[in-house]
Amino acid sequence: MEASTTTAAGTRAVPELGTARRRWGEDVIKALLVLAALISVLTTTGIVIALLRETIDFFGSVGVWDFLSGGKWTPLFEPGSFGVRPLVVGTFLITAIALVVAAPLGLGAAIYLSEYARPRVRKTIKPVLELLAGVPTIVFGYFALTYFTPNILQDLLHLEVNIFNALSAGIIMGFMIIPTVASVAEDAMSAVPHSLREGAYGLGASKLQVSLRVVLPAALSGIVAAIVLGVSRAVGETMIVLLASGQVASNSVDPREPHFSLASFIGSTAGGDTPTGSIEYKTIFAVGMLLFVITLVMNLISIRFVRRYRQVYE
Amino acid sequence: MSAHGQVVGSAKRSRRAKDLGFRLLLLACIGLSILLLGMLLLDVVGDGAGHLNADFISSFTSISADKAGVQAALWGTIWLMAVCALFIVPVGVATAIYLEEYADSERWYNRLIEVNIQNLAAVPSVVYGILGLAFLVRGPLALGSTILAGGLTLGLLVLPVVIIAGREAIRAVPPSIREGSLALGATQWQTIRRQVLPAAVPGIATGVILALSRAIGETAPLIVVGAATVIAFNPSGLDSDFTALPIQIYDWISRASNDVNNYKPLAAAAILLLMIILVLMNSVAIWLRNRYEQKW
Numbered sequence: 001m002e003a004s005t006t007t008a009a010g011t012r013a014v015p016e017l018g019t020a021r022r023r024w025g026e027d028v029i030k031a032l033l034v035l036a037a038l039i040s041v042l043t044t045t046g047i048v049i050a051l052l053r054e055t056i057d058f059f060g061s062v063g064v065w066d067f068l069s070g071g072k073w074t075p076l077f078e079p080g081s082f083g084v085r086p087l088v089v090g091t092f093l094i095t096a097i098a099l100v101v102a103a104p105l106g107l108g109a110a111i112y113l114s115e116y117a118r119p120r121v122r123k124t125i126k127p128v129l130e131l132l133a134g135v136p137t138i139v140f141g142y143f144a145l146t147y148f149t150p151n152i153l154q155d156l157l158h159l160e161v162n163i164f165n166a167l168s169a170g171i172i173m174g175f176m177i178i179p180t181v182a183s184v185a186e187d188a189m190s191a192v193p194h195s196l197r198e199g200a201y202g203l204g205a206s207k208l209q210v211s212l213r214v215v216l217p218a219a220l221s222g223i224v225a226a227i228v229l230g231v232s233r234a235v236g237e238t239m240i241v242l243l244a245s246g247q248v249a250s251n252s253v254d255p256r257e258p259h260f261s262l263a264s265f266i267g268s269t270a271g272g273d274t275p276t277g278s279i280e281y282k283t284i285f286a287v288g289m290l291l292f293v294i295t296l297v298m299n300l301i302s303i304r305f306v307r308r309y310r311q312v313y314e
Numbered sequence: 315m316s317a318h319g320q321v322v323g324s325a326k327r328s329r330r331a332k333d334l335g336f337r338l339l340l341l342a343c344i345g346l347s348i349l350l351l352g353m354l355l356l357d358v359v360g361d362g363a364g365h366l367n368a369d370f371i372s373s374f375t376s377i378s379a380d381k382a383g384v385q386a387a388l389w390g391t392i393w394l395m396a397v398c399a400l401f402i403v404p405v406g407v408a409t410a411i412y413l414e415e416y417a418d419s420e421r422w423y424n425r426l427i428e429v430n431i432q433n434l435a436a437v438p439s440v441v442y443g444i445l446g447l448a449f450l451v452r453g454p455l456a457l458g459s460t461i462l463a464g465g466l467t468l469g470l471l472v473l474p475v476v477i478i479a480g481r482e483a484i485r486a487v488p489p490s491i492r493e494g495s496l497a498l499g500a501t502q503w504q505t506i507r508r509q510v511l512p513a514a515v516p517g518i519a520t521g522v523i524l525a526l527s528r529a530i531g532e533t534a535p536l537i538v539v540g541a542a543t544v545i546a547f548n549p550s551g552l553d554s555d556f557t558a559l560p561i562q563i564y565d566w567i568s569r570a571s572n573d574v575n576n577y578k579p580l581a582a583a584a585i586l587l588l589m590i591i592l593v594l595m596n597s598v599a600i601w602l603r604n605r606y607e608q609k610w
Contacts, residue, residue: 023501025503026501026502026503029503030412030416030503032408033408033409033411033412033416034412034416035408036404036405036408036409036412037408037409037412037413037417037427038427039405039409039473040409040427040430040431040434040473040474040477041426041427041430043434043445043470043473044430044433044434046445046448046449047437047441047442047444047445050444050445050447050448050449050453051441051444053448054448104343105343105346105347106343107343108339108340108342108343108344109340109343109344109347111340112337112340112341112343112344116337116340125344128348128351129344129347129348131351132347132350132351134527134528134592134596135351135354135531135589136530136531136532136533136560136588136592137531137533137534138531138533138560138563138564138567138585139354139358139531139563139585139588139589140354141567142358142563142567142581142582142585143353143354143357143358145567145571146357146361146567146570146578147353147354147357163571175347175350175351178347206329206332206333207333207336207337208332208333208336211336229436232436233436235438236437236438236439236440236441237438238438238439238440238533238534239533239534239564242534243564243567243568243571263438263440263534266440266443266444266534266538267440267534267537267538270443270444270447270537270538270540271537271538271540273540276452284444284447284538285444285448288440288441288444291438291440291441292437292438292441295436295437295438295441296433296437299432299433299436300433302436303429303432303433
């Protein structure tokens with residue numbers, strides 16, 4: 001400021017710009033926006049605090065080791081038994097079935113969309129596939145229980161399944177997560193540079209070879225991310241399991257039998273009338289904590305893998 | 315020479331056959347997914363279409379299956395969506411504006427907010443129900459199992475969807491628009507308010523509709539929050555007890571599987587109604603996107 005007035009001295013005065021007037025309104029608006037952004041942080045904090053508080057309380061009356069390693073889950077009986085293993089077994093059994101369906105079908109769809117489909121075909125198929133992701137889970141549950149189990153599993157395939165069974169819930173859940181797996185995997189495959197494909201074609205590779213031996217390995221971290229994300233969605237799914245897989249805490253790994261999962265236990269037990277402070281109430285939070293930790297770890301793994309393929313190619 | 319040519323020829327043929335087989339296999343993956351979707355839709359329409367009529371929509375739930383309807387559930391859902399929208403639009407858009415226009419993404423706290431939103435998007439919905447139960451229904455706010463508690467729980471659940479869509483819409487507005495406005499002497503907020511936001515509205519609106527269409531079908535968090543299953547009155551306000559379409563569907567399916575009464579067509583009809591609302595919402599979103607999409 002000083003310098004400009006001295007050089008201008010003698011000729012015409014340069015307009016005095018000065019420092020801009022501080023606009024308080026702008027600051028207030030920025031503060032409001034920050035507050036809004038903090039709500040999402042508060043949500044996470046709220047989830048952790050809510051779960052932690054009651055879970056610590058729960059472990060005041062049930063040993064941590066008894067909870068994590070016990071094989072008998074009868075929390076609503078007197079005296080209750082709080083071994084969470086049956087719920088974990090049920091959760092991962094159903095998730096495994098879902099994965100057997102969703103991994104090959106989702107990856108197949110992704111390879112087709114990324115490598116084979118012409119732009120116009122892609123533009124029609126993608127929204128149809130995404131419709132699957134838009135169907136409410138309760139509708140999948142209805143379909144699994146009232147159509148898929150009796151008409152497909154029992155009548156068409158002649159399987160000796162209970163009307164409530166893990167197989168039906170798992171298969172339908174697999175279809176539910178196909179769009180998730182397919183879309184993340186397709187993003188990863190589309191991010192593989194064209195020069196890699198062209199190099200392989202130049203050496204005489206066929207489209208099949210390029211897809212399976214060049215694109216697939218190059219997009220591997222993204223594909224892992226897609227599958228982990230699918231698993232995390234399956235682990236947290238409540239309604240399909242609650243409706244189609246019944247509500248029996250079982251250590252068996254027979255998919256023809258009914259099974260409980262972590263999420264479906266919460267759904268079946270929590271309701272408006274569970275008294276605060278009762279062991280039932282605390283059980284919901286302890287199981288919720290376990291579910292939250294499992295899905296959080298999977299999401300962090302998935303985010304890390306996605307970041308890796310972005311770093312390599314972009 | 316000719317034998318050699320034959321070998322090459324047959325290798326080529328088998329390669330081509332393999333290629334074709336692989337292509338068909340991939341198509342089968344997509345075909346199977348679409349087939350299941352088709353089966354699901356046909357099943358629901360077949361079970362429920364006969365029951366979906368004006369009486370069904372205007373009646374309350376009832377002990378006898380042939381008189382039962384969804385009026386209370388439908389109004390409950392409408393109320394929930396209104397609360398949810400009133401929460402997610404200001405909070406979601408403000409968060410998106412902050413992250414895109416103000417936040418310096420090198421700072422640790424802004425990175426924390428971003429990672430946090432990514433994680434929230436993948437937290438199981440039933441866990442949001444637990445959050446609602448502990449803090450909204452009981453605990454510090456003690457709202458009870460009301461419309462307000464249910465709507466806010468759903469709002470928190472779908473907030474990341476709005477934030478992510480809002481950020482994309484705001485990012486798509488080219489920097490030259492901002493620079494032009496700032497060069498003419500507008501403040502940062504004036505620029506956002508009069509230039510960036512109007513250009514980003516279609517994208518934001520699409521995101522909000524998609525978020526609501528996710529919220530409308532959510533069942534698990536409402537069960538945990540304590541939505542009632544049998545209610546024969548419409549919500550009268552924010553502090554009213556409520557039921558909602560997915561809850562009503564869940565109740566009817568449970569009854570149907572106990573063979574108490576013939577509740578299966580009722581569940582199917584309510585599902586059909588829910589799916590029709592979903593299709594309408596998505597059509598509006600697609601229409602908005604196509605009608606107002608701006609190419610810069």
